[in-house]
Amino acid sequence: MSKALDYAHRAATAWIDGLDERPVAARATHENLAAVFDGPLPEMGSRSEDVIAWLTRHANDGMVGSSGGRFFAWVIGGCLEAALAADWMVATWDQNAALHACSPAASVIENVAGAWIKDLLDLPREASFAFTTGCQLAHSTCLAAARHALLKRAEWDVENEGLFCAPAMTILASEERHGSIDRAVRYLGLGRRAIRLLATDAAGRIAPSTLEQALSRQSGPAILVLNAADLNIGVCDSFTELIPMAQAAGLWVHVDGAFGLFARASGAHRHHLSGVELADSWATDGHKWLNIPFDCGIAIVKDQEAHRAAMTMSASYIAAQPSARDQIDWNPEWSRRARGVPVYAALKELGRQGVEALIDRCCSHCKALVDGIGALAGAQVLAPATLNQGLVRFNRRGDTSERNDAFTDEIIQKINATGEAFFSGTTWRGRRAMRVSVVNWRTTERDIARAIAAARVVLAQSHDASVV
Ligand SMILES: *Cc1c(COP(=O)(O)O)cnc(C)c1O
Numbered sequence: 001m002s003k004a005l006d007y008a009h010r011a012a013t014a015w016i017d018g019l020d021e022r023p024v025a026a027r028a029t030h031e032n033l034a035a036v037f038d039g040p041l042p043e044m045g046s047r048s049e050d051v052i053a054w055l056t057r058h059a060n061d062g063m064v065g066s067s068g069g070r071f072f073a074w075v076i077g078g079c080l081e082a083a084l085a086a087d088w089m090v091a092t093w094d095q096n097a098a099l100h101a102c103s104p105a106a107s108v109i110e111n112v113a114g115a116w117i118k119d120l121l122d123l124p125r126e127a128s129f130a131f132t133t134g135c136q137l138a139h140s141t142c143l144a145a146a147r148h149a150l151l152k153r154a155e156w157d158v159e160n161e162g163l164f165c166a167p168a169m170t171i172l173a174s175e176e177r178h179g180s181i182d183r184a185v186r187y188l189g190l191g192r193r194a195i196r197l198l199a200t201d202a203a204g205r206i207a208p209s210t211l212e213q214a215l216s217r218q219s220g221p222a223i224l225v226l227n228a229a230d231l232n233i234g235v236c237d238s239f240t241e242l243i244p245m246a247q248a249a250g251l252w253v254h255v256d257g258a259f260g261l262f263a264r265a266s267g268a269h270r271h272h273l274s275g276v277e278l279a280d281s282w283a284t285d286g287h288k289w290l291n292i293p294f295d296c297g298i299a300i301v302k303d304q305e306a307h308r309a310a311m312t313m314s315a316s317y318i319a320a321q322p323s324a325r326d327q328i329d330w331n332p333e334w335s336r337r338a339r340g341v342p343v344y345a346a347l348k349e350l351g352r353q354g355v356e357a358l359i360d361r362c363c364s365h366c367k368a369l370v371d372g373i374g375a376l377a378g379a380q381v382l383a384p385a386t387l388n389q390g391l392v393r394f395n396r397r398g399d400t401s402e403r404n405d406a407f408t409d410e411i412i413q414k415i416n417a418t419g420e421a422f423f424s425g426t427t428w429r430g431r432r433a434m435r436v437s438v439v440n441w442r443t444t445e446r447d448i449a450r451a452i453a454a455a456r457v458v459l460a461q462s463h464d465a466s467v468v
Helices: 003-018 030-037 048-062 081-093 104-120 137-154 179-187 210-215 238-247 259-265 302-312 341-375 403-417 446-464
Strands: 128-130 170-174 197-198 221-226 251-255 280-286 299-302 380-384 388-396 424-428 431-437
Touching: 003 048, 030 302, 104 128, 104 259, 104 341, 128 137, 128 302, 137 179, 137 221, 137 251, 137 299, 137 302, 137 424, 170 179, 179 197, 210 238, 221 238, 238 251, 251 380, 259 280, 259 341, 259 380, 299 302, 299 380, 341 380, 341 388, 341 431, 341 446, 380 431, 388 403, 403 424, 403 431, 403 446
Parallel strands: 170 197, 170 221, 221 251, 251 280
Antiparallel strands: 128 299, 280 299, 380 388, 388 431, 424 431
16 A cells, blocks of 8 residues: 555645644745755655655645635535546546546546537537646637637637638627636737727627627627626626627627636526527536535537638547547647546536536525625625625725725725635726625535624724724
């Protein structure tokens, strides 16, 4: 039995068992960590178990407790136990999941995991998919398929001719889009200036009249990117209205559903995403709401031909063995880990009902957290909980908006310093706010109560009678 593996197993179990007790924020500073880890490249090696012992002993304090239930910053997600253990096995098997020939089991399991995801999210069953490193690369994959299809229609072979001299393309996107859209557009050589921002209405959605106006000024190949859901306030665009309008004008519609797409698995929440199935491509994450370990994104494309043409290495668009999936035909990577296997494990652990319960639980915890903190003296709900996201702000009576921006950041920092909970800040409609994001299967009512109690103590200490 390998001592290193044995040590890692024990350290992993201790880490998980300690999540409830440990402060959520990292304890070690950058300087502490640099002092421990920095140093010259070792001339001599060490025993494998000593390396693991040393790493886990010194790294833990510099880790953030984002895999635990009291972490509400950004949109991070935890890991389900079957997914985590399957991920260990993926590393252990060490398959190159690029070709069926390199790993028949990885190919078949990923194929089934992709079908299960389309079923769970109720997206077209004939769509193709790829398990990428994250939603960022899922965007790149989907938009590469869009680029292929739109330019082919304009009689331009982008895979062979490249983009110099190609017809210009436009990307219409919400002003509230995630920055990964801009990066995908850059990576694909379309350039950020190709993005035309669409204003959102009071609810945070693109109004049909806004899209109509943009379409009337639009000529040439174009993509529309919609949100499912907005990263700050969890709002989804009005797919039923917007998608047919855009498609009638010849646009490819891509949906950023990094976390929000999983609300399709919930009977109580799927109405937010009505019509999303009409789009041409969807990018989402396994490592956020599905609680797969990092790194796992998912690209889904309705036009299989376009997807394959944009990614494949083979000149032929017909698989030698149609039932055997060569991941390299669909993925931007060459060598890659079998990251669809933890997805398969998670879906087998939870089942459809378990995913629905996970989604519903996170949404109700988010509402309790936003309402609970929002009700404290000095707090204000800026955006009530929608799905699993909400925004809270902190104010001192009589202070200017700028000073309350700083006060909001100060309160976030002080809550994080208690170690009881961890939140991140954002700027929303020109004002600072605290994001409340619940995406971890481990979060319990007790975690929510601890977070609200921590906010209460910090607010009580941070002001006097002057709080609104
Ligand atoms: C996290 C996120 C992304 C980027 O996803 P990665 O998996 O980090 O690449 C894109 N869009 C939204 C809305 C997100 O929340």
